[in-house]
Amino acid sequence: MKILFLSANPPGSARLDLEEEVSRIEEGLQRSKLNGQFELVTKWAIDSHTLRRALLEENPDVVHFSGHGEGQSGLVLLGQNGQAKPATGEALSGLFKQFPNVKCVLLNACYAEVQAKAIVQHVEYVIGMKQAVRDDAAIAFATGFYDGLGYAKSIEVAFELGRNAVQFELASFSGTTRKLIPVAEDVEPLPDHLIPVLLKKEPGSTKSAIYSNRSSEASSFSQKLRTENNITQTEAVRIYRERVQEFLSDRALTPIETAQLAILAKILGLSETEVDRILQEEQNQQSNVPSAPTGRSWFQSVSKVKNYLIAGAVLLTVSAGGFFAYEQSAAKYPKLQSLLSAGAWKDADEETARILRRIANRQQDEGFRAEDFKQLPCSELISINNLWEKYSNNHFGFRIQKQIWNSTEVNNDINKFSLRVGWLQRQNNGSLIWVGLEQASDLSAPSGRLPLTVTYRGGDGAGNSRSSYLDRLTQCIP
Known part of the structure; x- marks a missing residue:
């Protein structure tokens, strides 16, 4: 899954800590259990030409814009003279209409809800900021949001994690905001932690609906990873088998390895029968290790291990300053x-x-x-x-x-x-x-x-x- 990070901070506008935002996102994705499934591409100081070419060249799944916003006037890009130039909601809507593969757009800029409502006609999920957002809050939201995606959470859950991250950050805000110029003072005020707005395209129409934080029926990213990354059944089996072989190199599966295999099987969309078959075949290759149990017994035991081991062991590991390496070093x-x-x-x-x-x-x-x-x-x-x-x-x-x-x-x-x-x-x-x-x-x-x-x-x-x-x-x- 490719994330395209776009930014613009024209001369004369308040300086934003965009590098810190990228660093936080990158760190979260690297630490996540799905880090091998994500690619983060950054483009700095973008103008309209850079924006269009980046979408054509990268064909991203997620597009993230960080910078300033001017409300109705648009997002602030760079013009040909290097000065600020707005990108209107109409122009952005027309652009994203040509890129149906984009699944989510995050507009991390002040007063970007107007552009979000225009873009969501053509993109499944769009996140915008309803009013002025402090720089620290914008970074906190992005960090929480991508932490969620990195652990296979749905867009809705990742959105809530981002808003929650803003709540934690409220006590340490700087004075810098992502607003370029003042806007009308009759804008409806919202509490800071409610500033981000998630819009979702309604199936079969160009209308959008504002997401409610009630439970959602939408599938999580983990359920879509195989399809979106064009991973075939054969490739999924190969990936799973290689991981099993790696874990069986010492002729035994630890409880942590067992739980990790269960997570990987779910991500790859492998059935219980397929998982049991691969495990049995690979364990049979180990001459000194008995064959794995048949039927549902092994998979059920994995599910039980996963329920308490992941929660407990991850907390213990993180508290010691480390984290589980769910993917290899590369x-x-x-x-x-x-x-x-x-x-x-x-x-x-x-x-x-x-x-x-x-x-x-x-x-x-x-x-x-x-x-x-x-x-x-x-x-x-x-x-x-x-x-x-x-x-x-x-x-x-x-x-x-x-x-x-x-x-x-x-x-x-x-x-x-x-x-x-x-x-x-x-x-x-x-x-x-x-x-x-x-x-x-x-x-x-x-x-x-x-x-x-x-x-x-x-x-x-x-x-x-x-x-x-x-x-x-x-x-x-x-």
Whole structure:
């Protein structure tokens, strides 16, 4: 499922924290159990031409616009001169009419309900803001909404999660709003947490209905994933079988793996009979493991496990600072995987630092302090290391750095380690200089040179910070 994130913040308008909004969305999708099913594409500073071309090129399922709104005048895009130019509801309606594959449009801008009502004639779900919305509230809503989609919730439920996220955010709003110019003062006021409005296209007509938060009959995204992503029955069976094989590699299914398989089967739309057959076949391949039970008994036991295990175990895991990895490392960090597979080592190094800064709640221009490294979840480090090892053939990654750090030659000496991996160079006069990112960052570089950028700015002293980084690898990487 592809999400197209579009934004515009013309000169002269209040500055919005659009990068933070994208970061929150991306983080939520990466952490979700369906992270491998989502692709987030971003387009910045859009004008009408960029908007049209992005829809043609990307063919998205969800379109998200973040920026300013002018009420009846329209959403604020960039004009040819780089200044603000409105996109009217009529123009937007005519555009989306040509893209029937779009399932949902989210207009995260002030007074966007007018445009939402125009667009919903051609799109199944449209979300707009009824009045002025503070920047923090807009980010909170987007975060909650995509958290819901990432866990296979319906549009309606995801919408309610977004509104609930705004409620939690009310106590810490900034003064920045997503309103470009004042509008008429007779606009009906609404409580802040009710600002978003969800419109749903009525079947067989061009009319729309405002969603009520009563229980909905609409199917959840999890029930549509196979159809919308063109996953055939054969492909669904293959995906499920590969996951079973992965979990049976140690010849036993843990309760968590059993619950994860039940969720995956539901997402892929596999029947109980099909699930039992695949499990039985794969377990029969394990010569030292008895065949799985036949009939409904196994699937019923899975359902019971799912009901209490997912709720309890997920809470326990999250409270410890980690989360279940429902997909493999490549699906969890698709951008990093793409860079590594292309051999873009320097860019992958920077992406690794960006991921870890986000996890540690550090600003992207801030360095890590020693205490920040101590708090990094081991599960994240292991997942990232798996990608580095795979694509560098074990030349780069956290494991090789850990091994060098603990070797007899280096023995936890940061200067010896830095010399060994090429972070430091010894001059003719015996002094040491930091070469860092200036040296080659490809497979000709010393083993263990990368990742590096994450250690580049030591907030409390470079040596102490890097030592803490390597000590954390020792604790986390098997």
